[in-house]
Amino acid sequence: MIEVHELSKRYGETVAVDALTFQVKPGHVTGFLGPNGAGKSTTMRAVLGLDAPTSGEALVNGMRYADIRHPMHQVGALLDAGAAHGGRSALNHLRCLALTNGIGSDRVAAVLEEVGLAGVARKPVGAFSLGMRQRLGIAAALLGDPGVLLFDEPVNGLDPDGIRWIRELMRRLAGEGRTVLLSSHLMSEMALTADHLVIIGRGRLIADTSVRALTDRYQRGVLVRSPRAAELTGLLERAGASVTAEPDGALSVKGMEVAAIGDLAARHGIPIHEATPRTASLEEAYMELTAGSLDYRAGVR
Amino acid sequence: MTGILAAEWLKIRSVASTQHVVGAVIGAFVVGIVWVFYAGSVWDDATPERQAVFRAASPEEGFLPIVQVALGVLGVLAITSEYATGLIRATLVAVPRRPAVIAAKAAVVGAFSLAAGQGVVFASFFAGRLVAGDRTMGFNVAPVAGELPRLFASGLSVMVIALVGLGLGAAVRSTAGALVSVVALLFVLPPVTGLLPAPWNTWVSSVMLSNLVSQIAGEDMSFRLGDGALSPAGALVAMALYAAVPLAAGTLLIIKRDV
CATH class of the missing domain: 3.30.70 (Alpha-Beta Plaits)
Structure with a gap:
């Protein structure tokens, strides 16, 4: 369970997140949608205690993230795929993270197997493709077998096979009763993966709805x-x-x-x-909803 | 905390830059010994009058800057490589207690650089004396016991510089910025302070990192600057402050800043 309550984040004059309130419940995949610059990543960083909110709060399982001891057992996160030292092997990268939370080597081997990187575990991460890095990031998120998972744009850089794999993984994780928050700027991807949608634009909540209800409305x-x-x-x-x-x-x-x-x-x-x-396709519904909140729009004459 | 220490130790061991640092340290030792062989051959060819006034630099002192810079780089990279790759976010998501992360890094970098510093200083010292044999080459005439404070302080300076690198790296987050600061502190600032009008040159030079080693050993800083302003104990405290202040500043900034 993730609870975001009246969360605001300001960087100088720029308001990245503006009094955002929503909940992510266990048992289904919640899509976190918004145009580029809408505040999705900022919100996720606030949930993970990386960015301090200007006001409001974000709780995971009822606690502030920073107060959780050995958080990897409760929360797993993929923030950006490149987040590994290029010279370190995939195995050592994961072991460095696992050691901090008392997670053993057999679990490291198991997640490498699960994401399909067991064969290249000893290769340096620098030699990995973007898709392989995404898989490594997902392996890191799964290390502690957490009940809450946050994935920021996990399908970026993946080939169709990889996209389908992620989709099935998300659905399976949610099916196991976990809380899954999945951000994307692509509605088409969400239509196939998410049950519930939280749509934001310019840091504000635009819609908090089931996929079904949104389709019916349009x-x-x-x-x-x-x-x-x-x-x-x-x-x-x-x-x-x-x-x-x-x-x-x-x-x-x-x-x-x-x-x-x-x-x-x-x-x-x-x-x-x-x-x-x-x-209306979800895509069109989304375009209509977010039309007023695009920061970077191509010039239309 | 043991888990975080183990993780930081694995991080240091599992990157190529650490091997390069170890290579540089071994290289400094080898170059030092080659230097003693060379100086010995010059001594052998010299007349007895020349031999009587022969003074060669000691291998552990002459090539110490190589070791200092190498471990300074290690200290900087221990934190800035995480910022450069974005790994810092994964690290702080795994361990939200940020002071614990910095403390673990400081412990690992400190222990590693102390071992490297003392190891190469003492190895160069004894190997240098062995190679020099019974030649009187200046650096090998003092009794060993009298040299111990200086050797200990030299090895310690390597650790301090590595911790300065770590602290500055945490504060500025950029590899280039932190490296430039470390090198400036080590090599650029001391000669400049020596140019100040007397007695300022001696006073300010006394607190330069590179002059603390001789003051801890109770020796004069240089022929021109004379005795430093600090007692051995005072110089030791100054050295501790060199490590503590950047580390404290880096820790405060890491706690305060968004990642």
């Missing part, structure tokens, strides 16, 4: 094509649907399911050429 009705569009429009409106004509002659119908539209048309012998339920 229902866009049914696209209908018929050679007798005008006639169908009248029928649909009388049946209580709202209909708007699209520029290409199609109808956008809201307030009625595809089956009901088809049945109604059939009863009146009106041919239907197309009937497509339109759901």
Whole structure:
């Protein structure tokens, strides 16, 4: 369980995180989303006690991170993949971290096996690809078998195989009852991995919602094509649907399911050429939600 | 705490830069011995009158700066390499008690550099005397017992410089910045203070790190500067302060700053 309460972080004049409040509950993958510069990493660093909040607090399992003794047994974190000395072997890198929390060598070997780096454990980290470094970072997060896991942009630099591996790992960790917070700026990735979403922009909470609820909220009705569009429009409106004509002659119908539209048309012998339920993709929903909070937007004329 | 110490010890052992430092220390020893062989051959070819006034620098003193710089680099890298790679975040996530991390680093760097410093100083001293044999080459005429304070202080200075490096590294977080500061403190500042008008030159030079060794041994700092202003005990305290002040400053900054 992660609790962020009224968390604010200011760097001089810049407000990175602004009175942010949310909770991350165990048992599912919570996606932490926002455009670049939204304050995701700052929030995660505050949770991990690396950055001191300007005000408010962040608690892990009800405690301030800094007060947890041997925190690796409770919390695992992947912050940035490059965070290892290039000259040190993967094995020694993990052993250095494990020793501080009383974690034994067999556990180090086990996590190396789990992330698929057992074969290169004695190679220097400097020779690793970005994907291998991500795996090493995830191995470090898993070392203490923690109940709370934070991953900052873990799919960056991974190939499709690696992305799928991460996705399955996250789902499995959450399935085991762990708290999993996964940050990303890619909604498409979250759509496949997360159950719950915390969306922030410019340091403020934009949405704290389940993936399902967000999708439902952005229902866009049914696209209908018929050679007798005008006639169908009248029928649909009388049946209580709202209909708007699209520029290409199609109808956008809201307030009625595809089956009901088809049945109604059939009863009146009106041919239907197309009937497509339109759901805004999570991507579009996300773009709409965060449209007002982009820090770095390409110039649009 | 033992776990954190073990981790820091493994960190030091598992990087190539430490091997280079050990290589430099062994190199300083070898160069010192080669120097004594060379000076011995010059002595052998000299006339008895020249032999009577022959004075060669001792191997443990002449090549000490190599050892000091090498271990200074080790102290700096022990912390700045973590900032350079981002490892510091993983380290502080694993151990949120930041003073404990610095203390463990100081203990490991201190023990390692003390062993290296005393080891190379005493090894060079005794090997130098062995090679010199019964030639009277200046550095090997004083009785061994009388030389012990100076040898001990020389080895100690290596540890102090390594800890200065660690403390400055923690304070400035950049390898280049910390290295420049260490080298300036060791080699640039002392000759400059020697140029101050008397008696300031002697006073200020007395607190330069490079002059503390001779003051601990109760010897004069140099022919020109004469006796230092500090007693042996005072010089020992000054040396301890050299290590303590940057370490304290570095620790305070690490506690206070975001990572």
